[in-house]
Amino acid sequence: MKHLLARAALALTLGLGASAPALAQVNPTEKSVSEDALFQALGSGDYVVGRITIPDANAGYLIKPDNKIWAALQGDTLHMVSIVAIVGMIVLLAAFYMIRGKIRVDAGLSGRKILRFNVIERFAHWTLASTFIILALSGLNIIIGKTVLLPVLGEAAFGTISAWGKIAHNFLAWSFMVALVMVLVLWIVHNIPNSVDLQWIQQGGGLLRKGVHPPANKFNAGQKVIFWAVILGGAALSFTGFLLLFPAEAGTPADWQFFQTIHAVTAAVLSAIIIAHIYIGSVGMEGAFDAMGSGEVDENWAREHHSLWVEEVKGSSGSARAHPAE
Amino acid sequence: MARMKFLCDADRCIECNACVTACKNEHEVPWGINRRRVVTLNDGLPGERSVSMACMHCTDAPCASVCPVNCFYTTADGVVLHNKDTCIGCGYCSYACPFGAPQYPQTANFGTRGKMDKCTYCAGGPEADHSQAEYVKYGRNRLAEGKLPLCAEMCSTKSLLAGDGDIIAEIYRERVVTRGYGSGAWGWRTAYGETVTV
Numbered sequence: 001m002k003h004l005l006a007r008a009a010l011a012l013t014l015g016l017g018a019s020a021p022a023l024a025q026v027n028p029t030e031k032s033v034s035e036d037a038l039f040q041a042l043g044s045g046d047y048v049v050g051r052i053t054i055p056d057a058n059a060g061y062l063i064k065p066d067n068k069i070w071a072a073l074q075g076d077t078l079h080m081v082s083i084v085a086i087v088g089m090i091v092l093l094a095a096f097y098m099i100r101g102k103i104r105v106d107a108g109l110s111g112r113k114i115l116r117f118n119v120i121e122r123f124a125h126w127t128l129a130s131t132f133i134i135l136a137l138s139g140l141n142i143i144i145g146k147t148v149l150l151p152v153l154g155e156a157a158f159g160t161i162s163a164w165g166k167i168a169h170n171f172l173a174w175s176f177m178v179a180l181v182m183v184l185v186l187w188i189v190h191n192i193p194n195s196v197d198l199q200w201i202q203q204g205g206g207l208l209r210k211g212v213h214p215p216a217n218k219f220n221a222g223q224k225v226i227f228w229a230v231i232l233g234g235a236a237l238s239f240t241g242f243l244l245l246f247p248a249e250a251g252t253p254a255d256w257q258f259f260q261t262i263h264a265v266t267a268a269v270l271s272a273i274i275i276a277h278i279y280i281g282s283v284g285m286e287g288a289f290d291a292m293g294s295g296e297v298d299e300n301w302a303r304e305h306h307s308l309w310v311e312e313v314k315g316s317s318g319s320a321r322a323h324p325a326e
Numbered sequence: 327m328a329r330m331k332f333l334c335d336a337d338r339c340i341e342c343n344a345c346v347t348a349c350k351n352e353h354e355v356p357w358g359i360n361r362r363r364v365v366t367l368n369d370g371l372p373g374e375r376s377v378s379m380a381c382m383h384c385t386d387a388p389c390a391s392v393c394p395v396n397c398f399y400t401t402a403d404g405v406v407l408h409n410k411d412t413c414i415g416c417g418y419c420s421y422a423c424p425f426g427a428p429q430y431p432q433t434a435n436f437g438t439r440g441k442m443d444k445c446t447y448c449a450g451g452p453e454a455d456h457s458q459a460e461y462v463k464y465g466r467n468r469l470a471e472g473k474l475p476l477c478a479e480m481c482s483t484k485s486l487l488a489g490d491g492d493i494i495a496e497i498y499r500e501r502v503v504t505r506g507y508g509s510g511a512w513g514w515r516t517a518y519g520e521t522v523t524v
Binding site: 035 | 336337343346358360363364365366367368369372373374375376377379388389391392393394395396397409411412413414415416417418420421422423424425426507508509510511512513515516521
């Protein structure tokens with residue numbers, strides 16, 4: 001910005017120097033800094049900035065024309081992206097449910113249970129899940145609430161809900177971050193990609209056809225994708241969200257715009273992924289919810305979806321293999 | 327109906343800051359918030375200019391398009407106002423505003439932003455005209471009294487003009503023609519998509 005002012009000043013001096021001899025009477029105010037000249041010299045992202053006498057240094061920015069670019073991005077593009085991500089995923093899942101139906105346990109339920117997630121794992125998961133849902137809904141409300149909820153609820157109720165939503169968003173974010181770290185520590189060893197995942201992907205995870213069950217460890221390739229999407233997306237949301245909570249530390253308004261855009265796009269994508277995760281963990285697959293519900297899954301479900309993990313567990317506890325006659 | 331605008335004739339502004347003081351006093355603006363401010367460009371150099379700036383009451387206001395709770399509305403006079411009861415203090419309007427108009431009182435922990443405050447063109451808010459509630463939240467409603475914004479009314483050099491856009495543009499145009507120069511209608515291009523051509 002300094003050099004822009006310097007350039008304007010230089011042009012000014014040159015202008016004065018050239019015109020002074022030609023005019024009999026020089027009017028020093030005539031060749032002043034003008035909006036036209038400053039706008040022509042303005043590069044993208046540049047501001048018209050000057051000196052201010054009040055303590056707020058940010059007030060020195062006189063005109064920031066590029067703020068309108070972010071306004072259009074936020075008002076139109078992100079609005080559209082969020083709607084497409086959420087509605088698109090729901091439509092896709094509805095279509096999948098219509099074609100494929102609920103994925104059943106082919107061998108039927110055995111009635112024997114295996115502990116899949118202990119109480120600490122479930123606590124971490126549900127803390128992350130419940131905070132994420134509130135954060136996602138209150139965040140989504142910020143982007144599309146005025147088109148979806150406002151006409152239904154009216155201005156007063158919508159204003160109250162949004163105000164509470166903002167408070168919830170700002171405070172629950174901290175529990176989300178703690179749970180995110182817990183989940184990372186608990187499950188990262190099970191989520192390192194390996195050769196088993198390639199086979200799982202080649203067979204489409206057995207999602208597309210009945211009776212196909214590629215082998216998998218504790219987590220299959222699809223779950224690993226969810227894990228890393230949550231960890232990386234959650235980290236990006238935490239980082240940008242933290243900076244948006246403390247704008248004074250985050251830098252200039254241009255930085256806030258950048259962080260807000262990253263925050264909104266990441267949230268839209270992650271929300272779409274999580275909707276798919278919720279689907280397959282509830283109505284999409286028989287027996288899947290137990291893993292996070294009671295923590296114990298049916299043995300036949302486990303054999304079909306996590307064959308290598310069952311062998312591992314049974315092998316170590318020594319019940320099924322060691323006593324075949326049982 | 328008139329289309330109300332501000333126009334600061336920077337060639338007349340002497341940076342006395344009377345507009346800033348008048349605004350703060352008239353509306354009892356909270357400490358730390360300036361609805362209007364004077365910025366000096368090319369300070370200390372030949373041809374420096376000072377521009378008094380507040381909310382420009384934009385056409386297709388960017389603040390309104392990003393507001394998550396639709397708290398902004400434009401009056402029949404083209405004045406952009408907002409409803410502090412609906413505002414959640416998210417700060418988006420301050421990211422979107424090209425003129426740095428929206429400001430927030432710090433009300434709670436984490437530096438949480440309170441309800442946004444900005445220039446109302448001395449036109450109050452959605453409450454009943456001249457009501458106590460309106461005065462407390464938005465300040466005096468001079469427009470409803472048939473008066474123009476106080477900042478412009480008491481400008482000692484008549485640099486800051488307020489009123490119907492066509493009329494103040496014509497006044498400015500006449501001035502530029504008479505004296506032979508003008509540094510431009512600051513902010514008009516950005517706020518209204520057009521500037522005053524001479």
